[in-house]
Amino acid sequence: MPSDKVRDWNLKEIKQLVEKMRYAQRIRELFGLYLSPAVSQAILEGKVATDGENREVTVLFCDIRDFTAFSQSKAPRQVVARLNSFFERMSAAVDAHGGFINKFLGDGFLAVFGAPGRSADHAQQAVEAALAMEASLGVFNQELARDEEPPMEIGIGLDTGEVIVGNVGCANRMEYTVIGDAANRSSRIQKLNKSLGTRILVSDYTYQKCELGGGRALGAQTVRGLDEPLVLVTVGERA
Template sequence: MRRRDTPHYSNEALVLATSSLQGERRVAVIRLVVVLLMAVSQVFIAWGGGETYSPPLDGVRLQAIGAYVFFSVVAIVVLLRQKPHPNRARWLPVPTTLADTSFFSFMAWHTWRLSGLFDAGMLCASLGMVLAFSVVRYSWWHVLLSTVLSGAAYALLSWVTGHGSVGRISFVLICYAALGALIALTNSDVGGMFLNLRRRDGLSRFLPKQVVDRVMQLGDASLQPVQRDVTILFSDIRDFTTLSETLDPGQVLEFLDDYFGHMAHIVMARQGIVNKFLGDGMLACWGVPDAREDHAELAMRAALDMRAKLEDINAQRVQRGLPPLRIGIGLHTGVVAAGMLGGAEQHEYTVIGDAVNLASRVEGLTKSHNVDILVSERTWLMGGGHFVGERLGEAQVKGRREAVVVYSLQGLRTATDAPAPLLRAASGT
């Protein structure tokens, strides 16, 4: 159960308060329109049509109508100046519901007191409209308040005037209760769907799709920090600084958006998550938030897919007279800490650890080895059985005492290729 003092609960409450305030503004406008239409129906249509029954238009009735019109106008002005706030959203519908119920009940009672006539149908319809107003209310108890007040007003006036049998009153009350229950359930479902859509949209701005799906399904607790064995992929575009100098800022962004769109799609198609974009670089990982045994193999397959996609991109660039792109991709498998960082305003699901730094270092070695994809020995041992590669030996990387053994990733192993363990043995490992 979510605590009320958590940022997530506060955000949800503010979203509901905003929706409720918009709904109250609509109700205020409709209330005023309804009063004007009722005046037209009673004065011009009923009296003009020569109906035998018409409510007495005495001073008290005119004062009540004037007060209700004034209340309706004030409500519109006040609501237009209000800002969404959860506390105000809880009490704001209370005075308007009391005023609506009191006005229609008083009009029915005053008509009966002067003329002896009681129109149960008109009272039932007007109180039903008050109940219908609660469809835009903040919470279920607002619906309960409208249901109770409408039912109580109808039952009391029917009993006082002697125009309602037990059977008739109970039937109307059952109808009100059914309508109130339907409105409450609908409000709950629609409100829940609205919050989920808003939340998914907000999370999608900062988190990978797999992470968003996990949060929506299991809640925030599913993204508590964990320590897990993962495979990290780091890639960047070679000589990007020189390339970007020939483009204006808008063209640079357009180019990167197109390029990262293709590469991110490949990562997600291979069940990975794009952790972040770093200028012309991309950090992706496999094995989080859900653990899986084949994360190294999936990452290596994604690297080969990125190479193939780059060939397609370069073919189009050459046709347009543009220079081909070159990228470097480094992969490493190791233990990281994975979880959410950030406050209520902005979240980031990230991986932290030596494995991330080493993947970046391995990618940097692609330049000195003149290859586009390098894989650390740990990654190769976990997923290399399905691939063809070459052991390039040991290399020293910045910030690490031990040398790193790297392999060039050449492609998928076919039936005619020697198994990966034999390749390693032939290389002296």
């Protein structure tokens, strides 16, 4: 019965294909999950320049204080659960202001505003994201207090500048990333929070690009790894 055979073959084939589609769907979900929806979308649409592009962006670096000490007193699953719960809230604040988390770095992360999609007001978006992160941390710490857990403390550093954005890596391992002084500086600016007793430190250049009140100028600060001092401003609750 040739017609039946064709139908059987087709049904079996379709069944297999549907099965593979489910698998493909899972891969697509995971791909978005591991790369951030905005970046995976841009990559799938071929909108990411593989050979590099100059672009002014604002980079936000966030670090948890004393997380190593916390890690050592808890079971691994508690550490990861706490980190994920924290990242969930911070990521929501970043996303809500047009940025994306480019990298998780142990107990910190690096977020970028102004890429992959272009944005004219990336500095303003990034500073507003930092303020939203601070507010969100406050709510999180109230919840931790209710559970009789110690509060979390963070430091945030921001800088704006021209970076190279693109796909960096090798044939079997790529990363969409930003390369440039602004990326390095945001991390170094962040480190100064500890000695300055601040929580959010913004380079003067970034601050000047925003329309924000309430900042407190800290003058020129020596930043490790930079030849010249950098004028910094602090914003938020500790300003």
